[in-house]
Amino acid sequence: MDKRSKIALYVIGAVILLMMIAEVTKPKAINWRDSYSASDKIPLGCYVMFNELETFSDQPILTSEESIYQYLKQVDTTTKKTLVFINNRIYFDAEESEALLNFVNKGNTVFLSSTYFYGNVMDTLNIAIQRQYSNLFKATSSHHFTSPHLQEFNRNFEDVIENSHFVSVDTLNTTILGRVTTVDEDDTEITNPNFVSVNYGDSNGQFLLHSNPFAFTNYHLLKGNEDYAAAILSFLPKQQIIWDNNYKSGRKIITSPLRYILQNTALKWAFYISMLGLVLFVLFRGKRTQRIIPVIDKLENATVDFTRTIGELYYQHGDFSNIIEKKIEYFLEFTRTNYYLNTANLNLAFIEKLAIKSGNTKEDSRILVDYLVYLKSKNTHTEEELIELNKKIEQFTKHRL
Incomplete structure (x- = not known):
């Protein structure tokens, strides 16, 4: 903490201290309430x-x-x-x-x-x-x-x-x-x-x-x-x-329910018996009941949420080319992992194998691969191209075997 901050804190503390002293030492206002009670020393007490x-x-x-x-x-x-x-x-x-x-x-x-x-x-x-x-x-x-x-x-x-x-x-x-x-x-x-x-x-x-x-x-x-x-x-x-000392404007009225109970003999003993019963109940109930086993929730997989957050970040910045590149790489990785295909050459042989292993027609496989090749050949991309790529990939992966 620098010197200026310390001085500011000291000043604030001194002001608060002075306010407290002023509040404690200031003269109390005279209470002019009609009381007539024997215990009140105010002007209108008795x-x-x-x-x-x-x-x-x-x-x-x-x-x-x-x-x-x-x-x-x-x-x-x-x-x-x-x-x-x-x-x-x-x-x-x-x-x-x-x-x-x-x-x-x-x-x-x-x-x-x-x-x-x-x-x-x-x-x-x-x-x-x-x-x-x-x-x-x-x-x-x-x-x-x-x-x-x-x-x-x-x-x-x-x-x-x-x-x-x-x-x-x-x-x-x-x-x-x-x-x-x-x-x-x-x-x-x-x-x-x-x-x-x-x-x-x-x-x-x-x-x-x-x-x-x-x-x-x-x-x-x-x-x-x-x-x-x-x-x-x-x-x-x-x-x-x-x-x-009862018919007084300043008569002391019991506002606490507990005080009222303790001043009444019957209610006081009923209160004591109830408290004793509760203590005995807690003692015996606690010994005869097994402690509750806490439920431990399984760890959540936050990968999907993380991916969604990253995608939204790219989308908000309008970096469609980066998103398209990531989606193409993700699809090719998906192909390698699930269909065990080499994605180095996206040629006709690759398209035929992809169609067989994915359960899609050869025509649908060719359209998707040609679109991937087309997008990889461009340096800049539009939002419409990103949406179209997403639709084609989702449509293609629906027929996964």
């Missing part, structure tokens, strides 16, 4: 919130990783508990709604914070919520409490916020605990309830509904709005908290 929940309970925090219908079948309901749901959207189907209503009817508490929640639970509580789709994530909103003792915890949310509020509540069972004030396009202030308490059942159970889940994300808790979130959570009874 890592900080989850780790601070223990200050609002006198018992360890429980975590629900499955549907609330399945979870409430297993949880101990002899002591009162608080279920906490925080997500951008929350929906409960008929079975989940019935399980939640039964849970609250026993004197427990359910806290829901979402910009939009719907389902049978909301219908039963006569609650309706509305989102403000204009100025999404941009409209500044003022969140304040109705209690005079909590006014110091009022906060303005200037960014990373979706404003929504309650447009219909059951005034007989509902207490408004907080409101949100926004400014419309006409610079008119609009105030609506965004934090309410709904009593349910005969055992002092309650639903706490809040329409600003962004207040509990890492972004706002670390930006100076943590007092507002703490004031909201101060309404929770001092009892064990169950954190929902």
